Amino acid sequence: MTFVQKTHLHYQLLALTGEVDLHNSPQVRKQLLAIVESGNSVIVDFSSLSYIDSSGIATLVETYNLAKNKQLSLTIVGARGAPLQVLELTNLNKVFPMKDSLDEIKA
Amino acid sequence: MLAVIKTKIEHLGDVGINLVESSGRLGVFLFNILARLWMYRFPLEETIKQVLFIGAKTVPLILISGLFTGMVIALQFYDTLIRFGSVELLGAAVAMSLIRELGPVMAALMVIARVGSATCAEIGIMRNEQQFDALDCMAIDSYHYVMLPRLLAAIISVPLLTAMFDTFGIGGGYIVGVLIHGVSDGAYLVGMADTIVWNDVWMGIIKSFLFGLVIMWVCLAKGFYLHIEQKQSGAVGVSQATTQAVVLSAVLMLFVDYIVSSLML
Amino acid sequence: MTSSNKSIIDVNNLVTHYGERKILKNLNFSVEKGEIRVIMGGSGSGKSTLLNHMLALLTPTSGSIVIDGVDVVNANRKTLLKLRQKMGVAFQGGALFSSMTVGENIKLPLQHHTELDEHTIDIMTRLKLELMNLAGFEDLMPSELSGGMLKRAGLARAVIMDPKLLFFDEPSAGLDPVTAVELDELILKLRDAMNMTIIVVTHELESAFKIADKITVLFDGEIVITGTVDEIKSSKDIRIQNMINRRARDEHLDAEQYIKRLTTGKN
Numbered sequence: 001m002t003f004v005q006k007t008h009l010h011y012q013l014l015a016l017t018g019e020v021d022l023h024n025s026p027q028v029r030k031q032l033l034a035i036v037e038s039g040n041s042v043i044v045d046f047s048s049l050s051y052i053d054s055s056g057i058a059t060l061v062e063t064y065n066l067a068k069n070k071q072l073s074l075t076i077v078g079a080r081g082a083p084l085q086v087l088e089l090t091n092l093n094k095v096f097p098m099k100d101s102l103d104e105i106k107a
Numbered sequence: 108m109l110a111v112i113k114t115k116i117e118h119l120g121d122v123g124i125n126l127v128e129s130s131g132r133l134g135v136f137l138f139n140i141l142a143r144l145w146m147y148r149f150p151l152e153e154t155i156k157q158v159l160f161i162g163a164k165t166v167p168l169i170l171i172s173g174l175f176t177g178m179v180i181a182l183q184f185y186d187t188l189i190r191f192g193s194v195e196l197l198g199a200a201v202a203m204s205l206i207r208e209l210g211p212v213m214a215a216l217m218v219i220a221r222v223g224s225a226t227c228a229e230i231g232i233m234r235n236e237q238q239f240d241a242l243d244c245m246a247i248d249s250y251h252y253v254m255l256p257r258l259l260a261a262i263i264s265v266p267l268l269t270a271m272f273d274t275f276g277i278g279g280g281y282i283v284g285v286l287i288h289g290v291s292d293g294a295y296l297v298g299m300a301d302t303i304v305w306n307d308v309w310m311g312i313i314k315s316f317l318f319g320l321v322i323m324w325v326c327l328a329k330g331f332y333l334h335i336e337q338k339q340s341g342a343v344g345v346s347q348a349t350t351q352a353v354v355l356s357a358v359l360m361l362f363v364d365y366i367v368s369s370l371m372l
Numbered sequence: 373m374t375s376s377n378k379s380i381i382d383v384n385n386l387v388t389h390y391g392e393r394k395i396l397k398n399l400n401f402s403v404e405k406g407e408i409r410v411i412m413g414g415s416g417s418g419k420s421t422l423l424n425h426m427l428a429l430l431t432p433t434s435g436s437i438v439i440d441g442v443d444v445v446n447a448n449r450k451t452l453l454k455l456r457q458k459m460g461v462a463f464q465g466g467a468l469f470s471s472m473t474v475g476e477n478i479k480l481p482l483q484h485h486t487e488l489d490e491h492t493i494d495i496m497t498r499l500k501l502e503l504m505n506l507a508g509f510e511d512l513m514p515s516e517l518s519g520g521m522l523k524r525a526g527l528a529r530a531v532i533m534d535p536k537l538l539f540f541d542e543p544s545a546g547l548d549p550v551t552a553v554e555l556d557e558l559i560l561k562l563r564d565a566m567n568m569t570i571i572v573v574t575h576e577l578e579s580a581f582k583i584a585d586k587i588t589v590l591f592d593g594e595i596v597i598t599g600t601v602d603e604i605k606s607s608k609d610i611r612i613q614n615m616i617n618r619r620a621r622d623e624h625l626d627a628e629q630y631i632k633r634l635t636t637g638k639n
Contacts, residue, residue, distance in 0.1 A: 029492065053534040057496075062495060082565070082567060085564060088565065089503065089561055089562075089565035089566070114498075233469075238467050241461065243428075243429060246484070246485065247481070247483070366429040
């Protein structure tokens with residue numbers, strides 16, 4: 001798993017590549033919480049993500065909740081395949097704002 | 108007739124084989140638990156939890172039985188000593204018999220009754236409900252996670268409980284000897300302090316330490332090997348295992364008592 | 373040997389004994405990745421024994437069981453521990469620890485095997501409880517749950533580490549029909565979303581037909597057939613037919629012996 005952080009409009013974009021699992025989700029958690037703690041809304045780009053386990057999903061839930069408390073947002077972009085199915089299994093696709101592509105996010 | 112003798116001999120053989128088998132199992136079981144001390148980190152938190160559990164279950168019982176034991180032996184010794192006109196030895200006699208013999212043995216019996224039986228039943232039920240299989244499948248080591256903390260807790264608790272038993276027993280002796288029968292309290296206490304030597308105290312500590320080990324070892328093993336040793340399954344198996352654990356641990360405890368006494372006297 | 377890249381379990385020439393009695397008589401089968409395999413059989417067919425051997429809880433007399441490339445019969449302790457972290461097992465009665473709450477039970481594997489933050493572990497635990505329809509039962513003790521709930525809590529614990537391979541012992545035994553159907557659907561969802569390989573051991577025909585990709589039928593320690601649901605249904609084997617039509621084993625009755633059994637109690 002690797003991730004790249006970029007600025008997109010007034011969001012911080014975190015693009016995840018590969019597989020998020022028990023071993024590397026703490027890194028993702030640290031990064032996501034840091035972004036929100038510093039007062040930025042976050043977009044998580046799933047388009048190159050092939051797998052996310054429930055520790056990754058739990059990390060997203062925690063970040064989403066923190067962002068909400070700070071009147072910020074967490075948006076998921078480009079989820080498909082297995083990661084999308086995991087979101088659907090846990091019904092979180094009905095909770096997180098989900099976008100197909102970055103173009104759908106406007107300033 | 109020949110057939111009857113033959114079956115009797117066969118039966119004897121079976122008993123022998125069973126005895127060897129189950130002693131072997133007990134030995135391997137203890138080795139497996141103790142080996143976890145080197146293989147994994149020390150289970151400090153779980154051990155403390157188990158010490159509290161054993162303490163909470165046994166302390167009131169220990170205090171009450173200690174008090175009464177002290178009272179009754181003081182009464183018996185008083186009755187004996189007064190015939191020889193040497194009641195000033197009462198304190199020493201009570202303390203000596205409590206510290207060297209009665210304290211460790213009685214405290215151990217209370218622990219068997221209160222904790223040993225409960226532990227054996229608990230472990231047996233865990234076996235019945237496939238909880239050890241579940242631990243194996245979750246890659247969690249049963250010996251380290253379940254057995255070692257309980258064994259260590261017993262080794263730590265039984266000497267402590269014995270000390271409490273001794274203290275309350277000496278107090279009980281004081282009530283009977285000094286308060287009821289009018290032995291001078293100076294004679295009771297000073298006589299005690301003059302007579303007891305460190306060797307007596309060590310004997311009590313070593314015994315209670317070994318008793319803790321033997322009791323928990325046997326009770327854990329009887330529960331753990333329920334599925335191999337008991338003919339009947341379910342609740343009947345658990346109750347049989349518990350009875351066997353109580354009997355075997357009491358007998359082994361007394362055997363160890365004799366060995367230690369004969370080595371140290 | 374039938375080992376291929378796609379298979380996750382390979383059982384070869386498995387023979388096992390219980391004491392003197394032969395229980396499994398030379399079993400051979402393999403399970404593919406992502407498959408839901410149902411192992412069916414009545415009581416005494418050896419299906420529970422087979423499960424215990426696949427879980428490496430028992431040692432066979434001969435033969436091999438290879439799971440995800442690991443020969444579980446001869447594997448050393450370390451290799452087996454590693455493999456087991458990739459496997460989840462849901463036991464028949466849940467096998468929860470009675471001294472811990474439901475939540476503590478479910479998070480136990482995470483606390484033992486991962487370095488995850490306590491918050492993450494808590495959320496993961498609740499996600500699984502939600503999935504099993506057990507939201508809000510986190511702080512109850514196992515003794516306060518019904519049989520069906522215990523089973524689901526056991527399943528939650530089995531999948532807490534997102535295993536590649538899930539074993540499920542008798543999912544619908546002792547459940548009311550509605551709960552049983554819910555569990556079947558859950559098994560299908562888990563496979564689809566988590567891409568798990570799932571081995572279900574059961575005697576329930578209906579549930580087997582609903583969830584199985586392939587069914588292996590055991591009779592008296594032997595495999596009668598391994599096949600898809602359609603193949604099972606169209607099998608000409610009399611034992612399979614009897615099983616589907618719920619007919620008792622048709623045994624020849626020896627009148628004389630029968631009377632002898634009834635009057636003397638001896639065969």
